[in-house]
Structures are given as C-alpha cells and as structure tokens.
Amino acid sequence: MSLKERIEGILGRDLLELTEFRGDICVEIPKNRVIQALTMLKEEAGFDFLSDLFGIDNLDLYTKAKKKKKKSEDDEAQEPEEKGPPPPRFEVIYLLLSLSTNERVMVKVRVPEDDLELPSITGLWRAANWPEREVFDMFGVRFKGHPNLRRLLMWDEFQDHPLRKDYPLEGKGEERHLNYDIA
Amino acid sequence: MKFQAIQGEGWLLTKAEQLINWGRSRSPWPFPYGTACCGIELMCALASGYDMARFGAERVAFTPRQCDVLIEAGTITKKMVPVLKRIYAQMAEPKWVIAVGACACSGGVFRTYSTQQGIGSIIPVDVYIPGCPPRPEGILYALLKLIDKIEADHPLYKQRRKVVEALEAAK
Numbered sequence: 001m002s003l004k005e006r007i008e009g010i011l012g013r014d015l016l017e018l019t020e021f022r023g024d025i026c027v028e029i030p031k032n033r034v035i036q037a038l039t040m041l042k043e044e045a046g047f048d049f050l051s052d053l054f055g056i057d058n059l060d061l062y063t064k065a066k067k068k069k070k071k072s073e074d075d076e077a078q079e080p081e082e083k084g085p086p087p088p089r090f091e092v093i094y095l096l097l098s099l100s101t102n103e104r105v106m107v108k109v110r111v112p113e114d115d116l117e118l119p120s121i122t123g124l125w126r127a128a129n130w131p132e133r134e135v136f137d138m139f140g141v142r143f144k145g146h147p148n149l150r151r152l153l154m155w156d157e158f159q160d161h162p163l164r165k166d167y168p169l170e171g172k173g174e175e176r177h178l179n180y181d182i183a
Numbered sequence: 184m185k186f187q188a189i190q191g192e193g194w195l196l197t198k199a200e201q202l203i204n205w206g207r208s209r210s211p212w213p214f215p216y217g218t219a220c221c222g223i224e225l226m227c228a229l230a231s232g233y234d235m236a237r238f239g240a241e242r243v244a245f246t247p248r249q250c251d252v253l254i255e256a257g258t259i260t261k262k263m264v265p266v267l268k269r270i271y272a273q274m275a276e277p278k279w280v281i282a283v284g285a286c287a288c289s290g291g292v293f294r295t296y297s298t299q300q301g302i303g304s305i306i307p308v309d310v311y312i313p314g315c316p317p318r319p320e321g322i323l324y325a326l327l328k329l330i331d332k333i334e335a336d337h338p339l340y341k342q343r344r345k346v347v348e349a350l351e352a353a354k
Contacts, residue, residue: 154297155262162296171296176261 003103010044011037026106034109035119038094042124047096047105050121053131055139056091059165088112090139094121111141120146138163200339207251207277208333209239211326214250216270219257221284221316228319238326247273252329253306254322258286259299271306277338281325282308285315 001009004025008015014037017028029037041047088110096105111118120143121128132143133152140161143149151158155176160167213235217225229235229243244250247270259267271280282302285291288311290300302308309332310325 153262167296169295174261174296176264 003105006045007041007105010040014040024104024106026108028108028110031109031111031115031118035121035124038096038107038121038124041096041105041107045105046098046100047103049097049099050094050125050127051097051104052093052095053121053128053135054093055135055141055163056093057139057163057165058087058089058091061087090116090141092118092135092141116140117142117144119144120149122146137161140164200337203338204334204336207336207338208330211238211240211252211279211329211333212242212244212250213240213252213254214244214247214270214274215254215256216267217256218259218263219284219286219316221256221287224316224319225254225256225283225322228322233319233323235323235326238323238330240326247271248275250274251278252326253278253280254283255280255287255302255308256283256316256322258291258293259302259305260297261299262297264299264305267302268305279309279329279333280306281310281312281322281329283312283322283325284317285313287311288313291315 004018004020007025007027008018011027011029014029014033015027016030019026090111090113092109092111094107094109096107097103109118116139118141120132122132122143123145129147130152132146133149135141136143136146136149137151137153138161150156154162157176158174160172160174162171213229215222215225215229217223227233229240240252247253251274253271253274255267271278280302282288286293286298287302290298292315294300299305303311310329312321312325314321
C-alpha cells in the first residue's frame with residue numbers, strides 16, 4: 001500500500017485535498033479538526049516527528065481574487081469567472097516526518113482573516129511551542145491552549161505582525177520602549 | 184608623550200595631561216560586542232595573526248566595568264538597543280566606542296523594521312569602520328585612529344570644565 005493510499009485511508013473525511021508533486025505529499029485538513037487529524041497521522045500513520053511549523057500569507061492571491069471579481073462586475077459583457085469565495089488569507093503548514101520509515105508529509109490548514117485562531121498542538125509535539133509562538137509573532141495567528149503564547153522574535157510591546165504582506169518592509173517607525181537613560 | 188625637559192638622573196618634565204593621555208592611549212582595553220559576522224573579523228584581529236595586543240588592546244574584558252573601548256561589531260536589532268545602551272552605561276569613564284562594519288554604522292543592507300539604522304543614534308561613536316565585514320587590518324587601523332584621538336584629548340581641561348559647570352549650576 002502506498003503512502004498516499006495509507007494517508008487517504010487514515011484521514012478519511014478529514015482529508016479536503018491531497019496533492020502530490022514529485023513524490024512529496026501535501027494534504028489539506030479542515031481548521032476545526034486539526035488536533036484529531038494530526039493525532040491520527042501521528043499514531044496511526046507513524047509520523048512521530050514534527051520537523052517544522054510555519055505560516056504563509058496569501059495576500060496577493062486574496063487581492064487578485066478580489067480584483068478579478070470586481071473586474072467581472074464592472075465588465076458585464078465578460079463571463080463572470082467566479083469560483084466561490086476568495087481563498088482564506090493565511091495558511092499554517094505542519095511538516096511531519098516518520099523517523100522509522102523516513103517518509104514525509106506536508107499538512108496544510110487554511111485560516112481565514114476574520115477567525116485567526118487554531119488549536120495548539122503543543123500537547124502532541126512539545127517541539128511546536130516555539131514555532132507556534134513565531135507564527136503568532138509574525139502573522140498574528142493565535143494558538144488556543146498554548147502554554148506561553150508570547151512574541152518570540154519581536155519585543156513584547158511591538159504591536160504589528162511584520163511578516164504579513166501588507167506590513168511595510170521598513171516598518172511603521174516602531175522603536176523599542178526604553179526603560180532607562182544613559183547616566 | 185612629549186618630554187619638555189630631562190634634568191639629571193631620574194627626572195623628566197611633562198604635562199600632566201600628556202602623561203594621562205600616554206597611559207590611556209597605551210592600554211585601550213576592548214570590550215568585544217560581536218553580534219554578527221563582523222565579530223568573526225574582530226576575533227581574527229584579536230588573535231595571534233594580527234594581534235591587536237601590540238597596540239595595547241591587551242586584555243579583552245568580558246565585563247563592561249573593566250574596559251575602555253566598546254568595539255561594537257555587527258548588526259544591532261531594535262530589540263537589542265536597550266542592552267547596548269545598558270552595556271555602554273555600565274562602562275566606567277573614560278570610554279570610547281568603535282562601530283565596526285556597515286550594519287553598526289548605518290544598518291547596512293538591512294533596511295528593515297527590525298534593524299537599528301546605525302548605533303550612532305543610540306550611543307556616541309568615536310570611530311566608524313565601513314566594510315561588510317571590514318578586514319582585520321581595518322579594525323587595527325580604527326584602533327590606531329582612536330589612539331590618535333585619545334592622545335589629542337584634554338582630560339584635565341574637560342574635568343575642570345565639568346566642575347565649573349556643576350558649581351555654576353549650583354549657584
């Protein structure tokens with residue numbers, strides 16, 4: 001049984017989409033079933049190692065989908081090529097590795113902009129602690145149940161989430177608050 | 184140090200300021216503040232190949248209270264700014280600062296939200312060294328420039344001016 005068939009069998013209805021590119025498997029799971037699906041992958045498929053966890057901001061895709069929609073509204077001669085609502089803006093991706101069989105799988109969860117909350121998987125892999133803090137710091141995705149959800153890279157008083165595509169590269173003039181002066 | 188006169192045996196005449204400057208310029212003990220790749224060049228300049236100790240930078244102090252020259256080698260992120268300020272405040276007078284490399288001088292290639300655009304806006308800098316990173320010769324040259332600056336200093340005059348200003352402020 002190939003890995004693809006095994007994953008399809010294990011995830012069942014939690015599998016929204018499975019793509020394969022040059023032997024790498026990427027599965028998309030629904031947002032409200034993250035813990036259950038990852039537990040199944042860990043315990044039944046043997047993916048016992050979380051090698052990375054990170055976020056993606058698909059702002060360009062999002063705005064392009066919006067623009068397309070507008071264009072087709074303005075130009076009524078053209079066929080409206082709408083395919084449902086625009087894709088959720090953020091993605092959180094879990095890279096899993098099986099230490100016994102050396103197989104890898106990429107698990108993708110889409111997070112819409114108006115509901116930036118995911119369950120924390122620190123209960124499954126303690127290694128998820130800092131990556132989840134980083135995703136919170138950089139994208140503003142909150143992980144429910146995280147033991148210590150503070151900023152990882154930026155300082156505590158920082159307000160924005162700098163890896164979002166609409167955040168300017170040179171910042172908005174934030175300076176770190178200084179508690180003392182040179183004597 | 185310039186000798187004004189030598190008389191007999193064991194006597195020499197000079198200015199107190201020059202004697203002080205002579206002592207200070209011959210022992211600028213460095214505090215290595217390496218935060219990026221410039222720190223590697225600084226290590227190289229301190230090690231036996233280039234041997235910064237030849238110019239009196241003999242003892243690398245790993246406490247800010249026992250050093251004279253803060254050698255800031257590397258990028259300073261905005262998160263790091265209070266730390267750098269605190270280190271500088273902990274150093275005893277007299278103190279000097281060398282900014283090593285493009286990042287410490289101006290932020291370098293990192294014109295981003297997280298990088299301090301040059302440490303000159305946080306603490307007073309005496310010598311800037313450009314380069315990404317500068318070679319150890321550059322760091323040695325900066326130290327020699329700093330020694331020139333120390334030798335041209337007027338420590339007693341500055342001290343007297345401070346006292347006068349404090350007295351006038353008290354009036």
